[in-house]
Amino acid sequence: MAKTLVLYYSATGTTKRVAQQVAQVLNADLAEVHAAQPYTTASLDWNDPQSRTSLEQHQHDSRVAVKDDLPNIRDYDTIVIGHPIWWGIPPRLIADLIDHLDLNGKKLALLATSDGTGYERSQRFIERAVAENSYQVKVNQGAVLNNRRQVEQWVQQF
Structure with a gap:
């Protein structure tokens, strides 16, 4: 049975709310x-x-x-990373997060x-961080999600 983990960073609670919905x-x-x-603040x-x-940005x-309190992702098939967009890209800690995850074989x-802001620059930022680690991972097209309707449409890709 496929298992999914939603990992998120939220500075103000907005991304947390969406991550909880996902x-x-x-x-x-x-x-x-x-x-x-x-x-x-x-x-x-x-x-x-x-x-x-x-x-930083x-x-x-x-x-x-990132704080060294990340969960073990070994038993997960899919990792969802949620983040706010700052200056058109994810916070710089998302690249460090990717450095700390073994994403090989994951989705x-x-x-x-x-x-x-749309997701185009964020997608390139994360794909670059994945490539820098030489992970063999399938990276789905990301999306900006701000409400429950968008979340429900986005999860259809799973």
């Missing part, structure tokens, strides 16, 4: 990804060009460390939350 519809397990150094201020996230090919599905 896990419920897929009857999947759910686990939250944490930054090794948690973000504060000030560090998330996208209007401040000197905020932590503003600086503009450092090409940088990584932000990888991607979702994000965003108020106005």
